[in-house]
Amino acid sequence: MDKNKTGKNLMSTRVALIVPCLNEAHALPLLFTQIKTHLPQAEVHIFDNGSTDGTPDVARSFGAYVHGVAERGKGRVVARMFADVDADIYVMVDGDATYDLAASAEHVRMLVDNKVDMIVGTRLQSYEGSASRPGHKTGNKLLSSLINNLFQSKLCDVLSGYRIMSRRFVKTTPVMAAGFEIEVMLTIHALDIRSHIIEVPINYLKRANGTQSKLRTVRDGWRIFLAIFYFFKEVRPFLFFTTASAILTFLSLAIGVPVILEFFETGLVPRFPSAILAASLMIAALVSLSCGLILDSVAEQRRELKRLFYLRN
Numbered sequence: 373m374d375k376n377k378t379g380k381n382l383m384s385t386r387v388a389l390i391v392p393c394l395n396e397a398h399a400l401p402l403l404f405t406q407i408k409t410h411l412p413q414a415e416v417h418i419f420d421n422g423s424t425d426g427t428p429d430v431a432r433s434f435g436a437y438v439h440g441v442a443e444r445g446k447g448r449v450v451a452r453m454f455a456d457v458d459a460d461i462y463v464m465v466d467g468d469a470t471y472d473l474a475a476s477a478e479h480v481r482m483l484v485d486n487k488v489d490m491i492v493g494t495r496l497q498s499y500e501g502s503a504s505r506p507g508h509k510t511g512n513k514l515l516s517s518l519i520n521n522l523f524q525s526k527l528c529d530v531l532s533g534y535r536i537m538s539r540r541f542v543k544t545t546p547v548m549a550a551g552f553e554i555e556v557m558l559t560i561h562a563l564d565i566r567s568h569i570i571e572v573p574i575n576y577l578k579r580a581n582g583t584q585s586k587l588r589t590v591r592d593g594w595r596i597f598l599a600i601f602y603f604f605k606e607v608r609p610f611l612f613f614t615t616a617s618a619i620l621t622f623l624s625l626a627i628g629v630p631v632i633l634e635f636f637e638t639g640l641v642p643r644f645p646s647a648i649l650a651a652s653l654m655i656a657a658l659v660s661l662s663c664g665l666i667l668d669s670v671a672e673q674r675r676e677l678k679r680l681f682y683l684r685n
Contacts, residue, residue, distance in 0.1 A: 387480060388459035389414040392449040393467035397425040398582035402469040404434040410473040411480075417457050418467070419449045427467070446586075447549035447557070454542050462542050466533040468583055471495075472575035479536050479572060489541040489567040490558075492527075493534030493574035511593045515600065519556070522604050523563050528571055530559045531596070540685035541567060544678070552592045553599035560603045565679050609671050613664030617657045624653035 389407060393400070400418075407416060418431035419439045428438045439456060441449045453464070461480055465471045471493060479491050496509065516530045533555060541562070549557040562569050579585070605612045628650030635641050 385461055385480075385484065386459040387411070387414045387461045387463060388457050389416045389463045389465070390453045390457055391416070391418050391465055391467045392421065392446055392453070393418055393423060393427050393431070394421045394586055395423045395425045395427060396467035396469075396583060397423070397427045397430045399467060399469040399580040400427065400430045400434070402580055403465075403467060404436075406469065406473040411463065411476045414463060415459065417453070419453055421446075421449050445550040447547060447551050447554040450549075450554050450558075451547035454545060454547060460539050462535075462537045462539070464533065464535045464537065468585075469580055470577050471534040472577055475572070475574065476536075482570065482572070483536050483538065486568075486570065488570050489538040490562050490569045491536040492529065492532050492559075492569060492571050494529035494571045495532055495534075495574060495576035496529055497573055508587070508589065511589065515556070515593075515596060518597075518600055519559065522600065522608070523560060525563055527559065527569070531555050534574055540682060544682045544685055549599065551595060552587055553596045556596055556599055557603065560600075560607060564607050564675060565682050567682070607671060607675075610664045610668035613660045613667065617660040617664065620653050620657035620660060624650045624657060627653065 389411060391403070396403075404416075407414060416431075416434070416436040417439060418428070418436045419441055420428045420431070421441050421444060428440070431438050439452065441452050450464075453462075461483060463476060463480065465473070479493075482488075483491050496512065512529060512531050516527055519525060519530050520527060531552075535555075535558065545558065545561055547554070547557070559569070561567075601612075627646050631641060631643055631647045631650060634643070641647055
């Protein structure tokens with residue numbers, strides 16, 4: 373592609389840097405220093421989620437647009453971002469200044485040149501001890517592996533908050549997450565509509581003094597884990613319900629076969645509770661299989677509609 377033509381296209385491209393914030397007054401000066409150095413053409417939107425340390429005032433002092441979001445939760449903040457900000461390209465980073473923006477302009481150009489809809493910055497090779505608590509890196513790897521197995525993908529960092537997205541992706545994404553499971557939801561939605569995702573390595577920096585992570589390892593990790601299975605049920609219901617059906621069938625046979633063999637030997641059914649439980653489990657297995665078949669057709673229709681709406685933008 374002609375570099376001069378690409379440069380002209382980028383000059384006329386509206387780039388919005390959207391930042392969810394909660395008590396990041398100490399980190400924002402570092403973030404704005406990076407923005408001024410590496411992405412000066414971006415229009416900066418700070419979405420404050422109820423800070424008590426003066427975060428909105430600090431953001432305004434740097435000339436950013438400040439939006440207040442009363443409902444707590446990163447997912448709810450992202451929903452407001454996608455609804456309220458109008459741009460051609462969206463660069464989403466956290467307000468804690470831990471994402472290195474040195475290559476952000478190159479990543480924007482990459483998104484335009486390759487006509488993709490999402491570029492994700494992967495942090496796993498550059499985690500620094502003070503930037504993440506013990507367990508974050510391991511949990512990230514486990515959850516990424518789970519998504520790769522359930523959705524047949526090959527992603528490295530599904531929890532990254534560094535994402536560069538196209539307008540058509542942002543404006544056609546129904547945000548269904550309330551908290552830190554938002555990154556998982558964005559990833560699964562992109563996979564579901566067969567949107568092209570590119571992962572690029574980025575530096576993950578030390579957290580600014582006076583700030584702390586809002587992610588609670590166990591509680592939020594569990595919520596993200598449950599969210600993955602919720603979206604798995606929504607996106608691939610046939611596999612979800614047939615797996616449940618297979619498990620129920622196995623349990624039914626494990627309980628019921630000894631009862632049947634005993635009946636053939638004696639002509640009696642002395643263990644009625646076991647027989648009733650086995651029959652109930654088999655009925656549940658058949659119901660689960662039927663749900664999978666029906667909901668698979670519904671999910672495919674929804675996928676076609678989402679894909680058509682996405683392609684029209």
